[in-house]
Amino acid sequence: MAAMLELNDIHVFYGAIHAIQGISLTVREGEIVSLIGANGAGKSTTLNTICGLIRPKNGSITFMGNDITHLSPADIVKLGISQVPEGRRIFTNMTVLENLELGAYKRADKDGIRQDIEDVYKRFPRLKERQRQIAGTLSGGEQQMLAIGRALMARPRLLLMDEPSMGLAPILVKEIFEIIKEINNAGTTILLVEQNAHMALSIANRAYVLETGRIALEGPANELADNPQVQKAYLGG
Amino acid sequence: MAVLLQQLLNGISLGSIYALLALGYTMVYGIINLINFAHGDVYMIGAYIGFIATALLGLGFIPALLLSMAISALLGMAIEKVAYRPLRNSSRIALLITAIGMSLLLEYTTMYIAGPDTRSFPTVLTNRQYSFMSGQVNISSMQLYILVISIMLMILLQFIVQRTKIGKAMRAVSMDKDAAQLMGINVDTTISATFAIGSALAGAAGILVGIYYNSIDPLMGITPGLKAFIAAVFGGIGSIPGAMVGGLLLGMIETLVSGYLNSNYRDAVAFVILIIILLIKPSGLLGKNTGEKV
Numbered sequence: 001m002a003a004m005l006e007l008n009d010i011h012v013f014y015g016a017i018h019a020i021q022g023i024s025l026t027v028r029e030g031e032i033v034s035l036i037g038a039n040g041a042g043k044s045t046t047l048n049t050i051c052g053l054i055r056p057k058n059g060s061i062t063f064m065g066n067d068i069t070h071l072s073p074a075d076i077v078k079l080g081i082s083q084v085p086e087g088r089r090i091f092t093n094m095t096v097l098e099n100l101e102l103g104a105y106k107r108a109d110k111d112g113i114r115q116d117i118e119d120v121y122k123r124f125p126r127l128k129e130r131q132r133q134i135a136g137t138l139s140g141g142e143q144q145m146l147a148i149g150r151a152l153m154a155r156p157r158l159l160l161m162d163e164p165s166m167g168l169a170p171i172l173v174k175e176i177f178e179i180i181k182e183i184n185n186a187g188t189t190i191l192l193v194e195q196n197a198h199m200a201l202s203i204a205n206r207a208y209v210l211e212t213g214r215i216a217l218e219g220p221a222n223e224l225a226d227n228p229q230v231q232k233a234y235l236g237g
Numbered sequence: 238m239a240v241l242l243q244q245l246l247n248g249i250s251l252g253s254i255y256a257l258l259a260l261g262y263t264m265v266y267g268i269i270n271l272i273n274f275a276h277g278d279v280y281m282i283g284a285y286i287g288f289i290a291t292a293l294l295g296l297g298f299i300p301a302l303l304l305s306m307a308i309s310a311l312l313g314m315a316i317e318k319v320a321y322r323p324l325r326n327s328s329r330i331a332l333l334i335t336a337i338g339m340s341l342l343l344e345y346t347t348m349y350i351a352g353p354d355t356r357s358f359p360t361v362l363t364n365r366q367y368s369f370m371s372g373q374v375n376i377s378s379m380q381l382y383i384l385v386i387s388i389m390l391m392i393l394l395q396f397i398v399q400r401t402k403i404g405k406a407m408r409a410v411s412m413d414k415d416a417a418q419l420m421g422i423n424v425d426t427t428i429s430a431t432f433a434i435g436s437a438l439a440g441a442a443g444i445l446v447g448i449y450y451n452s453i454d455p456l457m458g459i460t461p462g463l464k465a466f467i468a469a470v471f472g473g474i475g476s477i478p479g480a481m482v483g484g485l486l487l488g489m490i491e492t493l494v495s496g497y498l499n500s501n502y503r504d505a506v507a508f509v510i511l512i513i514i515l516l517i518k519p520s521g522l523l524g525k526n527t528g529e530k531v
């Protein structure tokens with residue numbers, strides 16, 4: 001399979017803090033790739049750099065053959081990368097429907113947008129019942145579903161997800177992972193950041209382990225799940 | 238009773254001017270957390286454009302109003318781009334000082350070009366008086382114009398903010414800039430549009446006041462600017478309905494005070510309100526509690 005996304009020796013600084021210290025990674029079309037690592041390892045920074053919210057100091061990012069290293073976040077969305085950000089970051093003062101409409105901000109096909117809103121409602125029936133409700137009044141799980149639905153509204157080819165299971169009850173965590181698989185089966189490539197390494201490795205094709213801004217391990221997800229180092233550090237045994 | 242009604246009518250006209258101006262303060266604050274002290278001067282420029290359009294170009298009222306709004310919008314965008322955008326990641330105090338500098342620049346540039354003297358508008362509208370309650374309550378056609386135009390502009394604004402794509406982008410950027418960028422929203426363009434809309438409203442207020450009081454001068458923006466800022470804080474800075482309510486209330490309170498107490502207290506009242514609001518409910522009547530304010 002062809003490489004869809006390629007990060008090549010990326011370095012990111014926050015002032016004097018060298019948060020990402022030379023990351024290279026690849027996501028191929030159709031895959032689920034997991035990125036795991038401890039708090040502060042640089043997972044969110046990596047995703048935000050891909051989206052253009054943060055500029056790398058060195059290195060390059062290519063997506064479907066385009067160099068996107070210096071593109072604006074808006075152009076990157078337009079090329080087909082969306083993110084479900086850490087902490088959901090839905091627009092809490094706006095309605096559920098308005099949040100979904102904003103997800104389709106770069107699109108002009110009104111009929112397609114309407115159709116996709118219906119598709120999101122089909123996937124998440126609870127959002128449909130609450131479409132006129134202010135998003136801030138949704139439960140945590142519903143907010144996560146809205147964040148996912150909103151990202152899908154851009155019709156991404158590559159979906160970046162930053163800890164989608166954070167703060168959810170175990171049953172909802174299972175549901176979210178089921179949804180991730182469904183989205184992937186429907187043809188969207190996924191780069192998944194997770195603290196829940198067990199789940200993340202169980203659904204991924206491949207995975208990367210990030211430690212203080214560097215990639216410590218990489219490989220097929222099942223091999224990493226069997227790796228004693230990974231088991232000790234991330235799988236609680 | 239008739240006196241009270243008369244005062245309220247006058248208060249609503251004055252208040253809708255404050256509301257138009259307060260909207261610009263509150264929208265800009267909502268999106269970049271800046272009290273744009275140059276806003277009152279955009280209103281002054283709007284009045285001067287109105288003067289040029291009517292007295293020198295001989296335009297009628299509506300074309301002059303539209304021209305003044307358009308040029309004010311461009312001015313607002315230029316101010317943002319030149320003075321505020323380069324400082325977007327600087328400290329708030331740097332921004333605030335820049336805004337004050339921009340205000341002085343506009344005032345004294347106008348003074349240099351147009352001279353410090355007060356100028357009077359030509360009569361572009363026939364001013365009729367309409368009387369009610371056997372002549373005890375009067376409303377002038379000019380007051381009606383102010384009222385109707387302000388209300389129309391506020392409805393238009395609500396429509397833009399609530400229903401259009403750029404309005405949704407403005408709300409999204411106000412709430413969370415990074416999340417807005419992840420939607421593909423261009424933050425610079427959106428902030429620019431916010432300045433354009435707020436400044437167009439200020440320009441409209443400027444020409445309305447110019448025609449109503451029939452006099453303009455380069456420093457005319459200072460006091461109404463301050464009052465409108467107070468109105469915005471009163472209503473809840475960052476809140477659009479708050480700015481409308483705050484402006485109308487402030488206008489009515491001021492006219493009631495000058496009608497029933499003493500017109501010398503009129504200006505003091507606004508500041509008393511500011512102090513009380515800051516002490517009791519800093520988030521304002523319709524604002525959310527969000528801690529620190531400038």
Ligand SMILES: Nc1ncnc2c1ncn2[C@@H]1O[C@H](COP(=O)(O)OP(=O)(O)OP(=O)(O)O)[C@@H](O)[C@H]1O
Binds near residue numbers: 039040
């Ligand atoms: N805006 C910022 N300014 C300064 N330092 C930052 C900023 N954001 C992140 N960092 C630092 O960069 C490093 C990586 O942070 P990042 O948020 O990418 O980690 P993470 O792997 O996503 O962690 P978590 O699992 O807690 O979400 C950390 O040391 C963090 O303190």
Ligand SMILES: [Mg+2]
Binds near residue numbers: 043086
């Ligand atoms: Mg993170």
